[in-house]
Amino acid sequence: MTAYLLRRLALAIPTLFGIAVVVFLLVHLAPGSPVFGSSDAIRRPTGRAAEEMRRLYGLDRPLPERFATWISRAARFDLGDSFVDHRPVGERIREALPNTLLLNGLALLFALAFAIPLGVAAGGRPEGTFDRLSGAALFAMYSMPTFWAALLLQTLFSVRWHVLPLYGVASDAPGGGLSGIVDRVAHLALPVTCLTYGTLAFVARLVRAGVAEAAASDFVLAARARGASRRRALWAHALPNALLPVLTLLGLLLPALLSGSVIVERIFAWPGVGRLYLDSILARDYPMILGLSLLTAVATLLATLLADLASAAADPRVRDGAIS
């Protein structure tokens, strides 16, 4: 296990470096950077913004020196100041992060809580009635654009039936105690639903395939022969095997959720990281764009690393390199 851990960590270092390079290259898409020269006069930052770009990215210096300066600042969490309100990038991300973590954390929780029983039930009897029905429903969810689902849910639940708020984190004057909590939950319902269903469909289909395969294999048959109930054979014997690929992919769910967050937070006026990123893009707020790209990519790298280590801990074949 230690050898696997060291090898995996060693591989993460060049990846981390690669992430930094990709983010750094994004700066060179900025108008006024060497790529564009000075032809794009309208979108070129001026005044204080131009000064900040020079300070942060040293656009007049040679490329390697620029990269070294930027990376050493980023390593000390100095991501610069936002062009929009001149506050530190790190501070603005810290403000938005809890809102996004709440949204995505709940979405991930619900997705797993529904996807696993669904996948076990469907995979337990492949091609059965439940498998066919749930398969069709999951397929529809899988193909449904998030923003379309969000707009339809808003139309039904907010405009037509007036049962849930259209957008926002909380009402202007939320009551205290229980009514305050109800208000928060009502505001969370639609955005969390929109962020959940895609992940739910993806994981449920993965679990279904894994359980269906395991259910037909000798070790599950052997468990049944020893007298284990069908339920026990599926949940205790087939499911753990089906969950291994899910565990590996758990790290990669993070960037998918964050992509979804950009759309969901835009539609529901949710002041999180996704909305902050979109606003920064529209305002061409380069320090914010680079800071957020860097942090989300590094977070994903850490998540995949943890997921890989968890797989290795759960499955000796992974750490021996027999399967990857």
Next chain:
Amino acid sequence: MTRSGIGRLPGSARVALAVVVALWLVAAASPAFASRAREIHLGQRLAAPSATHPFGTDDLGRDLLARVVAATPISLAIGLTAAAVSLIVGFAVGATAGYAGGATDLVLSRLIEVMLCFPVLFLLLALAALLPPSPLTIILAIGLTTWAGDARYARAEVIKIKDLDYARAARAAGASTPRILVRHLLPNALPPLIVSAAFGVAWAILAEASLSFLGVGLPAPAVSWGGILSAAPTYIEEAWWLALFPGLALFLTVAAYNLLAEGLRAATTEGGRKA
């Protein structure tokens, strides 16, 4: 006798194929709707669906059905070309990594891993918004942010087949590496890549729609389904049809390509899920 071609596809995928063909026919017929899609009638702003306007009208009184039809070729074409860019870049990187192995593989695999670490929409928004706006920018942005998935498939597939006899024979006959990759390994790695490409088209259409919906898609006057949908949130309280119909077209298209991809996968892999 073994069945081949379309006959091997499961029933659901044949329906999906028919939908895809129908969509391309609509796209071919769409120029007939172009002028109607542009007609502004401020007196008929946000009119509900009726016999004259089956999908209703938008905020400028334009016929929504005509607009949805007129947007079809752009949405389909961008999806197809962006998926092609993704597949070509993905195959080049993935197949090279898988074929060369060793240090080349190690470096290219890290590159693939790096790309997978970014939320796709984050990179996509950055490229689409910061590069000069044009259809080419959108196509390249989508292709260059999604190739990593294709690369992983190509790498795995090439590793599986590179030491089979025909590849060794080509090497022994003195064929160059690019020639072996393109002439010998590509055709044999094609079935899983075609499946990946069909999923890729669905994803690329969705990606373009997301960009246009968020306001960084195609520059005016080109309009895609996502572009039409971008007006929907503003009028959510008075005009549900603005969200429903363009979204339905998008959903149908994405679902058809996904279903086709699953059918192709079932038809090309032994032991695939039976229809």
